Amino acid sequence: QKEVEQNSGPLSVPEGAIASLNCTYSDRGSQSFFWYRQYSGKSPELIMSIYSNGDKEDGRFTAQLNKASQYVSLLIRDSQPSDSATYLCAVTPDTGRRALTFGSGTRLQVQP
Amino acid sequence: DAGITQSPRYKITETGRQVTLMCHQTWSHSYMFWYRQDLGHGLRLIYYSAAADITDKGEVPDGYVVSRSKTENFPLTLESATRSQTSVYFCASSESLGNYGYTFGSGTRLTVV
Numbered sequence: 001q002k003e004v005e006q007n008s009g010p011l012s013v014p015e016g017a018i019a020s021l022n023c024t025y026s027d028r029g030s031q032s033f034f035w036y037r038q039y040s041g042k043s044p045e046l047i048m049s050i051y052s053n054g055d056k057e058d059g060r061f062t063a064q065l066n067k068a069s070q071y072v073s074l075l076i077r078d079s080q081p082s083d084s085a086t087y088l089c090a091v092t093p094d095t096g097r098r099a100l101t102f103g104s105g106t107r108l109q110v111q112p
Numbered sequence: 113d114a115g116i117t118q119s120p121r122y123k124i125t126e127t128g129r130q131v132t133l134m135c136h137q138t139w140s141h142s143y144m145f146w147y148r149q150d151l152g153h154g155l156r157l158i159y160y161s162a163a164a165d166i167t168d169k170g171e172v173p174d175g176y177v178v179s180r181s182k183t184e185n186f187p188l189t190l191e192s193a194t195r196s197q198t199s200v201y202f203c204a205s206s207e208s209l210g211n212y213g214y215t216f217g218s219g220t221r222l223t224v225v
């Protein structure tokens with residue numbers, strides 16, 4: 001079992017819709033959770049961090065964390081074609097004693 | 113320039129050659145990291161460093177060597193390049209191991225022929 005799992009996609013949504021990206025992790029001791037956006041040929045860019053159960057909103061982005069279910073998600077409201085990218089989930093396992101572990105990413109396509 | 117820079121951006125080398133990828137950051141972050149990114153595997157940690165002269169292995173360290181004599185530099189050396197090391201290599205830095213996200217450099221695309 002991979003430590004951090006994501007559906008590779010592509011996830012295709014129409015412009016203006018809500019995109020929902022999901023991530024599960026295996027280590028119950030994981031403490032910190034991050035979402036990165038990576039455009040093709042570019043480096044990952046941090047867009048959201050979340051540390052406690054519940055929702056965290058930042059503009060059109062909402063991160064959701066459920067530690068009991070070992071599940072973290074990213075919602076993108078009013079999706080734009082410029083949101084088309086690969087979204088990487090990253091987790092700090094082992095109560096923070098290890099470096100970030102990344103999922104393989106979900107490719108999002110926003111159709112104009 | 114402020115930030116984290118990697119060089120070269122692209123590199124083609126032959127099997128068996130030694131190659132060094134450079135990484136430099138201007139934030140004085142304690143932690144620096146090397147990841148490789150391959151299709152189907154995502155980002156995998158090669159090595160990281162908590163401070164000058166302190167390094168530790170990640171998930172895929174075999175065939176790689178790192179050093180950190182100065183806080184701002186963290187070079188990655190492939191001692192004898194193999195085709196399986198063809199990949200995109202990203203350097204990253206952070207103030208902490210896990211409490212904050214990492215900031216990535218622009219990457220080095222390495223091809224071993």
